[in-house]
Amino acid sequence: MLHSKHDQLEIKALGKIAGIDKITINKQWLESDKVTFFDSIFYGNLLVQLTRFIIFLFLSVFLFIALYFLADGIINLRKRRLERIRQKKIQQVFANHSLKSVGDNDKKEFFKRSYIMDGYKFLKKLQSHLEDERSLALEIKRSELTAKVDNLTLGLRVGTWTDDPLEKWMTTVVIPQLISKGVVSLNDNNVVHVDSNFKEDLELLLKYLKRE
Numbered sequence: 001m002l003h004s005k006h007d008q009l010e011i012k013a014l015g016k017i018a019g020i021d022k023i024t025i026n027k028q029w030l031e032s033d034k035v036t037f038f039d040s041i042f043y044g045n046l047l048v049q050l051t052r053f054i055i056f057l058f059l060s061v062f063l064f065i066a067l068y069f070l071a072d073g074i075i076n077l078r079k080r081r082l083e084r085i086r087q088k089k090i091q092q093v094f095a096n097h098s099l100k101s102v103g104d105n106d107k108k109e110f111f112k113r114s115y116i117m118d119g120y121k122f123l124k125k126l127q128s129h130l131e132d133e134r135s136l137a138l139e140i141k142r143s144e145l146t147a148k149v150d151n152l153t154l155g156l157r158v159g160t161w162t163d164d165p166l167e168k169w170m171t172t173v174v175i176p177q178l179i180s181k182g183v184v185s186l187n188d189n190n191v192v193h194v195d196s197n198f199k200e201d202l203e204l205l206l207k208y209l210k211r212e
Contacts, residue, residue: 086116093208100197106181107198111205114174120209125170127202130184133192136175140186143176 090112093099099108114122129136178184183195 082119083116086119087112089209090115090205093205097204097208099201099204107183107201110177111201115205115209118169120206122170123202123206123209125167126174127206129170129175130194130199130202136184136192136194137186137190139171139175140179140184140192143179146176 094108094112111123114126129139175184178198183198185193187193
C-alpha cells in the first residue's frame with residue numbers, strides 16, 4: 001500500500017493461517033527504527049569516537065576556564081565594593097573623631113590602608129598581637145635576627161609557619177614594619193614597649209568601626 005513517509009501506520013493482523021489460531025504483530029517498523037540513548041552517543045567508528053572525545057575534552061576545559069574567571073570576577077567585584085565601603089567608613093571616623101595619630105601621616109596611612117585592605121578582623125588580630133608581650137618579644141628578636149642574616153638568606157624572612165594567610169602577613173610583614181618605625185621596641189631588660197598613642201588609637205578605631 002502506498003502512503004506518505006510522514007504517516008504513522010498501525011499494522012493490524014487479519015485472517016487466519018491454517019494451523020494457527022491467532023496472528024499477532026511482534027515488532028512494528030517504527031519500533032525497529034528507534035535508536036537508544038547510548039547508541040546515539042556512541043554511534044560511529046573509532047575515529048568518530050576519538051574526534052567526539054577531543055571535542056568534549058576541549059569544551060570541558062573551556063567551560064572550566066570560563067567558570068573560573070567568572071567566579072574570580074565576582075570575588076574581585078565584591079572585594080572592590082567592600083573596600084569602597086571601608087574607605088568611606090574610616091574617612092568618616094578620621095573626620096568625626098579625634099585620634100592622636102591623625103597628625104602622624106605614616107600611622108594614619110597604616111591604619112587606613114590596613115582597614116581598607118583587610119578589614120576589622122585584621123585590626124582586631126593586630127590588637128591581640130600587641131597585647132601578647134611574650135610573643136611580641138619573640139617577634140622582635142626574630143625580626144632583628146632576620147635583618148642580620150638577610151643577605152645570607154637571599155631575602156628570605158625567618159617566620160613562624162602558619163596556614164592562616166592573615167597571621168602569616170601579620171608576623172612576616174606588619175610586625176617587622178611596626179618595629180622598623182619604632183612603634184614596637186624591646187629595651188635592654190627585654191621588656192616590650194608599644195607606642196601608647198598608636199595603641200590608644202587602635203582601640204578607638206576598633207570601637208568606632210565595630211565589626212563589619
